[in-house]
Amino acid sequence: MxxxxxxxxxxxxxxxxxxxxxxxxxxxxxxxxxxxxxxxxxxxxxxxxxxxxxxxxxxxxxxxxxxxxxxxxxxxxxxxxxGDLKGECRAHGNLGAVHMSLGNYTNAMKCYQEQLERAKELKDNAVEAQAFGNLGIARLNMAHYEDAIGYLEQQLATLEQLSTPTATLDKGRAFGNLGDCYDALGDFEEAVKCHEQHLAISLKLKSSRDQERAYRGLGHSHKCLGNLQQALVCFEKRLVVAHELNSPNSKASAYGELGHIHSTLENLKTKWPRLMQLVVLELFISKWGSTRQLCNTTKRTLIQLRNWGWPLYRGELVAI
CATH class of the missing domain: 1.25.40.10 (Tetratricopeptide repeat domain)
Known part of the structure; x- marks a missing residue:
């Protein structure tokens, strides 16, 4: 047996x-x-x-x-x-992922540093790139954006030595993370370049999840630059992909962003059906069925609707 x-x-x-x-x-x-x-x-x-x-x-x-x-x-x-170096490397990465989920970024950094050291010993470029990326994301979450950029650029340099589809997808995600760093630093023009790289790779590999994230990042950067029409196009495309993914959170977020852009462009009165979907979506994904869980963008949109005398959904949104 x-x-x-x-x-x-x-x-x-x-x-x-x-x-x-x-x-x-x-x-x-x-x-x-x-x-x-x-x-x-x-x-x-x-x-x-x-x-x-x-x-x-x-x-x-x-x-x-x-x-x-x-x-x-x-x-x-x-x-x-x-004495299983490869398995040890993987275990350090697994522990780092748990610490990231807990928000223990300092402990996660220690795990990912160990992962990186073992990957270098193994001369495994794929795992080394993964470790650099993990370190970059941890520093990004710690708001140490310059350090994060350094790690992510090392990830990209390591990925250049690989030619697998996985490596290409990781390259796109590294650009997306770099874009988030530059957004946080207020360098929105550089952020646009990074998000565009992420988008190009996600379209090439037909990765819907990465397209959704890339459109979100690109839309945000254009909005911060005041390029509202470009931002509008990005959020529209994000919404299409969110529907394909059937992701309630992504759909609600996209509707919220679209509502805010249309409000800024004074197009809100012509977009009532879409904004009604926004209201219903966010109410459904809210635990309590009230505005307590609505995102700030949606709240601003709903306040504008109420100011214009739009009838609110079943009285649920009276006390925003």
Whole structure:
């Protein structure tokens, strides 16, 4: 029976991975837990470390961060004991991702620095680029924008040595993150250049999620530059992609941005049906069905509508 355990282990992992893609994370965790049992039965530390890594991912997706940290710490310990440099590198990245989700950016930086060191030892350009990108995003979240730009530029330089579709997509995302840094620094012209690069790559690779993000960033930068017509086009295109993705949050945000642009351009009175969709969307995604959860852009739009005497949705928006 023991000789069949590795095959069963792989099969359970494959099932778990498919369940993750289907959004059935709880069921995936059950598969990974069974994997762990098989790994312990076979006394295979490599399999056990892999199961810990999968369980950590599952619990992170379920926002059970304490459990995720515990599993990834066990994963790292086993990889270090085995002298598995590649696995150790992956475990450091996994721990960094959990700390990022918790907002513990300093701890995330430490994990990603370890990831980078191991990647350099391995001479693995793909993982090295990933580590530079992770460090850049962590610094971006810490509002250390100049440092973030430095890491992201190193990520781009490393990605230039790779030619896979994944590397190209990562290159586009690095440009998107650079654009966010330049937006935060108020250098909107440079931000536009970066977001345009992100958009070009996302269109080439037909990545809808990246197109949605690129249109959002480009629209924001144009709006900050006062290029309202260009911003309008970007947010319109973002809305189309958000509908394709069927993402309520993205749709609501796009409607809010469009409402604000039309308000600024004094086009609001001709856009009532669209703005009604904005109201309904944001009400539906609000936990309490009230304006407490509405984004500031939407609130400004609704206040303008009320000032113009537009009848508000079922009286829900009276006390903005």
């Amino acid at each position: 023991v000789k069949h355990l590795p095959g069963k282990f792989r099969a359970l992992g494959n099932i778990g991975d498919v369940l993750i893609k289907m959004g059935e994370v709880e069921e995936a965790v059950k598969m990974y837990q069974r994997q762990l049992s098989f790994a312990r039965q076979s006394h295979d530390r490599g399999m056990e470390a892999a199961a810990y890594g999968a369980l950590g991912l599952g619990h992170r997706l379920l926002r059970r961060f304490d459990k995720a940290l515990g599993y990834h710490t066990q994963e790292l310990t086993l990889r270090q004991e085995m």
